[in-house]
Amino acid sequence: MSKLEVAVSIGDINGVGLQIALQSHAKLSMFCKPFYMCDYPLLQEASTLLNLKNPILEKDCLPLNLPFKIKPGKIDSISGAYSFASFKKALEVSDRVLTxxxxxxxxxxxxxxxxxHTEYLRELYGEGIMMLGCPSMFVALFSxxxxxxxxxxxxxKESFKDxxxxxxxxxxxxxxxxxxxxxxxxxxxxDGGVLGDEDFLIQDAIKELNLDLGKDLFIGPxxxxxxxxxxxxxxFSHFISIYHDAGLIPLKALYFEESINVTLGLPIKRASVDHGVAFDIAYKGAKVNTKSYINAAKFLV
Known part of the structure; x- marks a missing residue:
């Protein structure tokens, strides 16, 4: 059976994304067929700077034909334009996107x-739900x-029930x-309304939907x-957090190296690493953990 194709949005070229892509290509290729939204000379330049062999072939790239200049660890408009174009191209050519x-x-x-990424996806496809985690614990975010x-x-009550x-x-x-x-x-x-009444609305939404579903699926607040x-x-293996940090601080404290970021409710499947560009270690010879990237790819297939 042929392997499923996955379009890889290359991320910020001044961060650790290119190193992760180069180091992980062989492992990804064992269970899917990754192809990269970037110009092949960019991968060659990155491999030279990183002193890594480039295992990705030119035929595995979908060129953007855009200017690029790797500036390790720098915030730069050229790298911003390149990473945004890479993401847009991935969405145009595939229904499985790894960012x-x-x-x-x-x-x-x-x-x-x-x-x-999530905000651009919402503009294209409508409302999606951000969920982060790994098999041990997933956290979905209301906001x-x-x-x-x-x-x-x-x-x-209405917005949370929806x-x-x-x-x-x-x-x-x-x-x-x-x-x-x-x-x-x-x-x-x-505390029963002593510290705010928003939790009553959350509770009412839970009760109503559980009644509609005919089972006590959602427990809380x-x-x-x-x-x-x-x-x-x-x-519990799954949690819902009303806002970003309340749910993601414990998740990242416990499972930072292996958790992923996915967007639910879209006509495509999209998954991402659950970490940032790591400018502090980019192109400095540091070992980069690729477990989150591998897990994100596996979620897509």
Missing amino acids: LPIHKKAWQLAGANYAG DHVPLKEVSSLIS FLLRFYKDYLKGRDIKEVCVLGFNPHAG YPPDAAFIPSNRAR
Whole structure:
């Protein structure tokens, strides 16, 4: 049986993305057929700078025909334009897209005014759900790249129930997942309204949807500061966080090297590494962990 093709968006060329791609090509090729949204001379230049053999052939690249200049560890409009073009090209040619890390400020300098991959995907395809994790623990985000001061205004019974229903339809349905832990918003999930009333809205949404589904699938709201204690991690494999950091701080503390970032609810499959460009170690001879990248590729196939 032929291997499934996966389009690789090359990420910020001044970061660790090219090193990860070069180091991982042989392993990826064992279970899929990766092809790269970049010009072949870029890979040659990166391999020289990194003192690595380039295992990727020119026929494995879909050229962008754009200017590039590798500036290790630098935020740069040229690298921003290149990584954005690479991502756009991947979406144009494949329904399985693997993304290496971009730098949001570099995108901005290049005129790509999106807070990240997910925001551009939403513009193209409509609302998607950001989920990060690994088989040991996945965390889905009700709000992701939103300033914390704005999150409260997004919470209503209707908006949260709609989110839970989309998460169920886009991911949970048909999977052997008995319960999902829903984090509260306020400290101690509001302490019965003493510390805020948003958690009442979350609770009402959970009750209504569980009733509609005919089962107690969503459990909560659970106090965020206690949601990830060992007994809860033994009980739950999937968590829903109302905002970015409440869910991702424990996830990255526990599983940073192996977790991935996926966008649910799209007509395509997209997965990414769960780390940034690592400018501090890029092109400095440092060992780069590729487990997140390999796991993301496996999620696509």
